[in-house]
Amino acid sequence: MQTPQIFSFHGGIHPEENKAQSLQLPLGRPRLPSELILPLGQHIGQSSRPLVKVGDHVLKGETIAINNGFLSSCLHAPTSGTITAIEERAIAHPSGLNDLCLILEPDGKEEWTTLNPLTEWQSNDKTDVLAYLAKMGIVGMGGAGFPTQVKLQGAHKNALKYFIVNAAECEPYITADDMLIREKTQELISGIEILQHLVNADQVVIGIEDNKPTAIASLNALLSEQNSPIQVAVVPTKYPSGGEKQLIQLLTGEEVPSGQYPADIGVLCQNVGTCVAVHDAIHYGKPLISRFTTLTGDALKAPQNVDVLLGTPVAHLLEYAESQHNNLHRLVMGGPMMGYTLDSAAVPIVKTSNCILAATKKELPPPAPEQACIRCGMCEQACPANLLPQQLLWFSKSQEHEKAEHYNLFDCIECGACSYVCPSSIPLVQYYRHTKSAIREAREANIKADLAKQRFEARKARQDAEAAEREAKRLARQKATPAKSTTSKAAPSPSKAAPTPAAPISDEAKKLKVDVVIGKTKLKKAQKLLLEAQENEHLEDIKTLQLQVTEQETQLALLEEQLSKLTPVAAPVQTTPSAQSKPAVNDELKKAKIDVALIGVKLKKLNKQLEETPDDQELKGKITNFEIDLKAAQATVDKLGSASTASTAPKAAISDDLKKLKIDTAIAKAAVKKVEKALQKAEEIQAPEVDAIRQQLKEAQQRADELEKALANPQSTDAKTVSTPAQNSPDADAEKKRKIDLAIAKAGIKKAEKNITLLKEQGKNDAEITASEWPKKLTEAQEKLAALEKESTPAITPKVEAAVPANADADKKRKIDLAIAKAGIKKAEKNIALLKEQGKNEAEITESEWPKKLAEAQEKLSALEATDGNTTQKATQELPESKTDSATNDLANKIKKQKIAAAKAQINKLTKRLDNEPEVADSIQQEIAATRQKQEDAEALLAQLTHSKETTQENH
Amino acid sequence: MLTVLLAIGVLVLLSLIFGAILGYANVRFHVEGDPIVEQIDALLPQTQCGQCGHPGCRPYAEAIANGEAINHCPPGGQATIQALADLLDVEAIPLDGDHGTEAATKVAVIREDECIGCTKCIQACPVDAILGAAKQMHTVIADECTGCDLCVEPCPVDCIDMVEIGVTAKTWSWDKPQGIAANSLNIIATDRQTEVTH
Numbered sequence A: 001m002q003t004p005q006i007f008s009f010h011g012g013i014h015p016e017e018n019k020a021q022s023l024q025l026p027l028g029r030p031r032l033p034s035e036l037i038l039p040l041g042q043h044i045g046q047s048s049r050p051l052v053k054v055g056d057h058v059l060k061g062e063t064i065a066i067n068n069g070f071l072s073s074c075l076h077a078p079t080s081g082t083i084t085a086i087e088e089r090a091i092a093h094p095s096g097l098n099d100l101c102l103i104l105e106p107d108g109k110e111e112w113t114t115l116n117p118l119t120e121w122q123s124n125d126k127t128d129v130l131a132y133l134a135k136m137g138i139v140g141m142g143g144a145g146f147p148t149q150v151k152l153q154g155a156h157k158n159a160l161k162y163f164i165v166n167a168a169e170c171e172p173y174i175t176a177d178d179m180l181i182r183e184k185t186q187e188l189i190s191g192i193e194i195l196q197h198l199v200n201a202d203q204v205v206i207g208i209e210d211n212k213p214t215a216i217a218s219l220n221a222l223l224s225e226q227n228s229p230i231q232v233a234v235v236p237t238k239y240p241s242g243g244e245k246q247l248i249q250l251l252t253g254e255e256v257p258s259g260q261y262p263a264d265i266g267v268l269c270q271n272v273g274t275c276v277a278v279h280d281a282i283h284y285g286k287p288l289i290s291r292f293t294t295l296t297g298d299a300l301k302a303p304q305n306v307d308v309l310l311g312t313p314v315a316h317l318l319e320y321a322e323s324q325h326n327n328l329h330r331l332v333m334g335g336p337m338m339g340y341t342l343d344s345a346a347v348p349i350v351k352t353s354n355c356i357l358a359a360t361k362k363e364l365p366p367p368a369p370e371q372a373c374i375r376c377g378m379c380e381q382a383c384p385a386n387l388l389p390q391q392l393l394w395f396s397k398s399q400e401h402e403k404a405e406h407y408n409l410f411d412c413i414e415c416g417a418c419s420y421v422c423p424s425s426i427p428l429v430q431y432y433r434h435t436k437s438a439i440r441e442a443r444e445a446n447i448k449a450d451l452a453k454q455r456f457e458a459r460k461a462r463q464d465a466e467a468a469e470r471e472a473k474r475l476a477r478q479k480a481t482p483a484k485s486t487t488s489k490a491a492p493s494p495s496k497a498a499p500t501p502a503a504p505i506s507d508e509a510k511k512l513k514v515d516v517v518i519g520k521t522k523l524k525k526a527q528k529l530l531l532e533a534q535e536n537e538h539l540e541d542i543k544t545l546q547l548q549v550t551e552q553e554t555q556l557a558l559l560e561e562q563l564s565k566l567t568p569v570a571a572p573v574q575t576t577p578s579a580q581s582k583p584a585v586n587d588e589l590k591k592a593k594i595d596v597a598l599i600g601v602k603l604k605k606l607n608k609q610l611e612e613t614p615d616d617q618e619l620k621g622k623i624t625n626f627e628i629d630l631k632a633a634q635a636t637v638d639k640l641g642s643a644s645t646a647s648t649a650p651k652a653a654i655s656d657d658l659k660k661l662k663i664d665t666a667i668a669k670a671a672v673k674k675v676e677k678a679l680q681k682a683e684e685i686q687a688p689e690v691d692a693i694r695q696q697l698k699e700a701q702q703r704a705d706e707l708e709k710a711l712a713n714p715q716s717t718d719a720k721t722v723s724t725p726a727q728n729s730p731d732a733d734a735e736k737k738r739k740i741d742l743a744i745a746k747a748g749i750k751k752a753e754k755n756i757t758l759l760k761e762q763g764k765n766d767a768e769i770t771a772s773e774w775p776k777k778l779t780e781a782q783e784k785l786a787a788l789e790k791e792s793t794p795a796i797t798p799k800v801e802a803a804v805p806a807n808a809d810a811d812k813k814r815k816i817d818l819a820i821a822k823a824g825i826k827k828a829e830k831n832i833a834l835l836k837e838q839g840k841n842e843a844e845i846t847e848s849e850w851p852k853k854l855a856e857a858q859e860k861l862s863a864l865e866a867t868d869g870n871t872t873q874k875a876t877q878e879l880p881e882s883k884t885d886s887a888t889n890d891l892a893n894k895i896k897k898q899k900i901a902a903a904k905a906q907i908n909k910l911t912k913r914l915d916n917e918p919e920v921a922d923s924i925q926q927e928i929a930a931t932r933q934k935q936e937d938a939e940a941l942l943a944q945l946t947h948s949k950e951t952t953q954e955n956h
Numbered sequence B: 001m002l003t004v005l006l007a008i009g010v011l012v013l014l015s016l017i018f019g020a021i022l023g024y025a026n027v028r029f030h031v032e033g034d035p036i037v038e039q040i041d042a043l044l045p046q047t048q049c050g051q052c053g054h055p056g057c058r059p060y061a062e063a064i065a066n067g068e069a070i071n072h073c074p075p076g077g078q079a080t081i082q083a084l085a086d087l088l089d090v091e092a093i094p095l096d097g098d099h100g101t102e103a104a105t106k107v108a109v110i111r112e113d114e115c116i117g118c119t120k121c122i123q124a125c126p127v128d129a130i131l132g133a134a135k136q137m138h139t140v141i142a143d144e145c146t147g148c149d150l151c152v153e154p155c156p157v158d159c160i161d162m163v164e165i166g167v168t169a170k171t172w173s174w175d176k177p178q179g180i181a182a183n184s185l186n187i188i189a190t191d192r193q194t195e196v197t198h
Helices: A126-135 A148-157 A176-183 A185-199 A213-226 A244-252 A272-284 A314-320 A378-382 A389-397 A401-406 A417-421 A428-490 A492-497 A507-536 A539-566 A576-612 A617-648 A654-684 A690-712 A714-722 A729-761 A766-771 A774-801 A804-837 A842-847 A850-878 A883-916 A918-955 B002-028 B035-043 B057-065 B077-088 B120-124 B182-186
Strands: A036-039 A063-066 A081-090 A098-106 A162-167 A203-209 A231-235 A267-271 A290-296 A304-309 A330-333 A355-359 B106-110 B160-164
Touching (some): A126 A272, A148 A185, A162 A244, A162 A272, A176 A213, A176 A272, A176 A290, A185 A203, A185 A213, A203 A213, A203 A244, A213 A231, A267 A272, A272 A290, A290 A314, A304 A314, A314 A355, A389 A401, A389 A428, A401 A428, A576 A617, B035 B057, B035 B077
Parallel strands (some): A162 A203, A162 A267
Antiparallel strands (some): A290 A304
16 A cells, blocks of 8 residues: 655644544434425536425335436435325524425335345446435535436546545534444445445545544555555545645546546545545445534533434534534534524535534634725735635625626635635625626526527517418419419319319319419419510519419420329319410410510610611611511411311321320210219109200210220321211310410400500500500400300300200300309499599590490390390200209309399499499490399299209109 | 829729728628627516517617617616626616516416416417416416516406516525715714714
């Protein structure tokens, strides 16, 4: 055994030791108190969580509270007994505040729970041993009560050079560790060995002050007897050599850097009491339930060290040590230097209570009044942490926290040496403690403020996002509302014709349809914007808009494809190809037409300029260029127009034909299926139409077969498809063509109208407008439309009697016409309103074509509605008992209802207008009458339909 | 004449050069936002209580940067006023009583039996410290509550109390010593107040 080198630390003091008193008597073992008070927060860090409830009976050593997070530990019952309460009691704390405690009433039996010593601690995993120590509730018993397992885990951060066992016990009066070493030398050495096994340090040193000769002797005797590598370093008595950092400096000569831990320089420090507790836990399985505590002070007749159960009230110990209550002036827990005054003797002993000092007035006189600092510098000489106490005092007094921190206030170990030496009796440590708390509070407040700020900002961001979303939704709704009218005007085929088949449509399909409609609206809007931009020649806008349009077109195409995939069975009767191919071609056509119009406008402008400056060669050149462009564009329009016709008729490229054929086949097959279903139904109810349906089925099958054959033999498609005229194809094709023509005509009208309004907006007078080609174009287009519509109307009539698919087609067509007519009316009304707003007088309005157009459109609408009613009726009569038909009935009902609603709305509108504009009262009243008439008709029809439906249901 | 022109020319040239340097520096070292607002905001207690008359601490920080008085923040109290005064190099003035008085930190507590689950307090809480759903009992996350008081007013059944956060053994802090005792002044003879007789 060698004697290790001893270094020294700065400062330190030599107060009166007063250790002899408590060593006169042997170790005392006070009897059980009437109740044990066990605070849940026995150490720094989180309080433990109780495992027992009031009334529970516990055995000695049973876990009664468990580890509750970081830096927490377990708590065990110090004796057997009953938990009588879990309540707030005064605890051993400088604040004198209450905290949650478990109250245990001992039963006096001292009945141990089953103890499970860890006999194979040497072979066990070190982590398991650490966990075991945590389970045994072992915390540092020297000062703050740092959970031992946490400290041991932290020791592995760096290679451990020294394992120092702190037996210095430098504070006056306290002899608990001295007594522990004397009483439990063997256990102490064993505990040190266990800890050394866990941490594996290069050197193990017991640091002990030279004022404990008996303890040193017994240690040395035992160590030499065991030939142990553990060294005993006897350090000179000086307060505070027992401070962790000071002892490290004494034994290693190294200083723990500011703000760091001993582990950072490869040192681990453990108190002797902890080592003994580790031994007890490992070898006997005993948790930490008792400790050595010094009872001392002149107020005690029998000062001594006691082995006391945790939770024993101080009053009980004072009684045991024969306290003289009249002499007792101040009760201190801990030593006179670092301890704190207790307000009440009811507080219990906890894991860190090493001394109870019951002092008389003479022993611990009240502190002298604080006087002004005389800057003697003695505090600096005494400071073991190399700080500048005087500077720190200034900063603390003036609350200059930042500066205090800068002067390393947090390295102060609060040993009280500076206060001890201060000739002005300044309670320096109390100033530092206060400043430390204030800084900690400020830090916590800062953290809390940051958190609050974060949460506030997150909330604001969330609210902003929500508001933006709402705004976007509102805008979308705003867009969707006019879109509904446009879609019903321009694209009625998907929205109106879709519900025709009886098959239930899945939600997905519905959603897709909505998406398609929205997409179409968006597309239309973008196109409109594009057109405007083109007219106003905003180059940048045109580019971005063009991009948008193409993007939306592709999106729309995608959606439609999805939709058609989703509803191949549900919507087979519809003319899917027209829905699929027509819009695409139509769009292209439209674009081409727009180009033509644009070039035309430019040309016109240039022509005008040319008129003004007839000699401008440049202009002429430009004009010729434009004329060429115009021709080219016109050519594309023509080509596209023919292509769109061709794509419906089986004349174009083979791939198109193939597609078309496939679609037709699918349709035919679906039709077959449908008819089969209808037949089945009819057979079930033994309807007389069975034969007719059978005939239909045969025909449909035949057609499907033919189509399949044609599909299998694509080379001869031309002939085959042309030669499959039967009932559907020619009709359908012709109709499709008509529809395209119609659409073109409609687009033309729209265009012309738009241009007229644009001109009007631009402030051109009527004369100029009439002079421009637009009104003429408009009339032309309208004429064409009328002709086309006439053409298509008779085409419906023969088809009504034809098979179901044809019927559906005609239905759809009529609906389109209806929608168009309605839209026309709306448009005319709008235009009239616009003219009125523009301040045109009555005469001008009447002169303009709009009122006339309005009347025409209304007429047309009523005519169409009449046909609609007829056909529906016919349809009703055709297959009155089949399910498909009842669905059509429903639909018809719905349509009728809608019409009635529309008529009602119109009446309302007109009445309102009547109120506003009494001068046109006559015409409006007439209109109202007409609309009422229409409404009544529709209602009558609806009643009829409902009636017929009811009869159908009754038949069923 | 030539000298005058030369002088003007040189000055114009110099001003152009420095103007260019300044312009470049303005672009190159451009600072986003107002740094002083950030600094002021960092000193405010972030209770977002609105007692200063602004909807949150940051708006008040902006207002201070624009010249509003620094004594409108009751939760921050004199400490915040002092910190703001140090930062802005102005005189620390006492708290403006119109905006409220400095009070101990409080935390909102919902009497849960009486809560009807109207979510009004949830909407009022600036830091999302109240937990609950419609027709469900609400509760305050005490750690997140800034004690701003804003949830008390909207509660239709007045079931929210502002409770002072009590000091526990964990949050307790040492008092500041009394300072130099008054009677200690009499220890030094020359300090004594003596009647001077002529």
